[in-house]
Amino acid sequence: MTPEVSRPLRTADVARESGYSVQQVRDLERLGVIPPAARAANGYRTYAPGHVHALRAYRRLASAAGPVDARRLLAAALTGGVADAAAAVGAVHVRLARERDEALRARAALGAIQREAIEDGRADAAPAGSPAPADPADALTITQLAAALGVRTSTLRFWEQEGLVAPERVTSLRARQYGPAAVDEARIVAALRASGYGVPAVRDVVATLRGLPGADEGIARAGQILDRRLDQIAARTVALLRAGTDLADLIASRPPSARPQSA
Structure with a gap:
C-alpha cells in the first residue's frame, strides 16, 4: 500500500x-x-x-x-x-557474496573430509588436523590463511588456543603453516563462527570431525549448520x-x- x-x-x-x-x-x-x-x-x-x-x-x-x-x-x-x-x-552486496563464497568453500571442505573418511574405509571421519603428507607448496602461512578467511591472525591464534584449529609448525621459529586438511578445518570453523555458534559448540563439532566417536554425527551436524547459513545469506x-x-x-x-x- x-x-x-x-x-x-x-x-x-x-x-x-x-x-x-x-x-x-x-x-x-x-x-x-x-x-x-x-x-x-x-x-x-x-x-x-x-x-x-x-x-x-x-x-x-x-x-x-x-x-x-x-x-x-x-x-x-x-x-x-x-x-x-x-x-x-x-x-x-559484495560482503554478502563473500560470505556466501566462504560458506560454500566450507561446505566443500566438509565434503573433502567426508570423502577422505570413505577412501580410508573408516566409519569415522579421518582426522582433519593430522599431519598427513602434503606438498609444502600447498601450505598457507597464518597471514595467508587469515586473508583467505577474512579474519585476523590473532583470531586464528585464539582458535588454536581453544582447540578449534590445528596448524603445522615446521620451522625452528615455530612459524605456523596450514596444510590442506588444516585449511579445510579452518574454513569450517570460520563458517560456524560466522553463523553465530560459540566456541564450545564449534569445539564439539570439530572434535567429531577429527575422528573421535560420533564423527558421522558431527559431519551431519556441520552440514546442517552450513546449509542454514547459506539459506540465511540468501x-x-x-x-x-x-x-x-x-x-x-x-x-x-x-x-x-x-x-x-x-x-
Whole structure:
C-alpha cells in the first residue's frame, strides 16, 4: 500500500504502512533512523511519505546487514544522492557474496573430509588436523590463511588456543603453516563462527570431525549448520534487493531542494 501524499500522516498511519508499531516508530525517530516529524498546531506528530519509505528501507536493511549498518546506509540515502546510496548498497552486496563464497568453500571442505573418511574405509571421519603428507607448496602461512578467511591472525591464534584449529609448525621459529586438511578445518570453523555458534559448540563439532566417536554425527551436524547459513545469506540478499527499491523511493520522495546538486 502506498501512503497518500495529499495529507500529513499520523503516527498510526506510518506504523500501519511500515509494519512497525506506534511505539517503534517513535523509538526509531528518537534514534535518528528517520528524520524528526513535524508538529501540527495541536502538537501531534505529522509525517510524510518519505518517513514510510525510510522505515521500510530500514527494516529490510537491518535484516540484510544489521541495525548499525542499516543506519549508516539510510543516512547515505537521506543526505546523499543516488550514487551514494548505490555505492553503500553495493558494498553490502559484495560482503554478502563473500560470505556466501566462504560458506560454500566450507561446505566443500566438509565434503573433502567426508570423502577422505570413505577412501580410508573408516566409519569415522579421518582426522582433519593430522599431519598427513602434503606438498609444502600447498601450505598457507597464518597471514595467508587469515586473508583467505577474512579474519585476523590473532583470531586464528585464539582458535588454536581453544582447540578449534590445528596448524603445522615446521620451522625452528615455530612459524605456523596450514596444510590442506588444516585449511579445510579452518574454513569450517570460520563458517560456524560466522553463523553465530560459540566456541564450545564449534569445539564439539570439530572434535567429531577429527575422528573421535560420533564423527558421522558431527559431519551431519556441520552440514546442517552450513546449509542454514547459506539459506540465511540468501534471505539477507533478497532483503537487500527489496531495500534497494525502498531507498530509490526514499530518494525520489525528497524535495528537490534537499537533494545534492551535481558539480
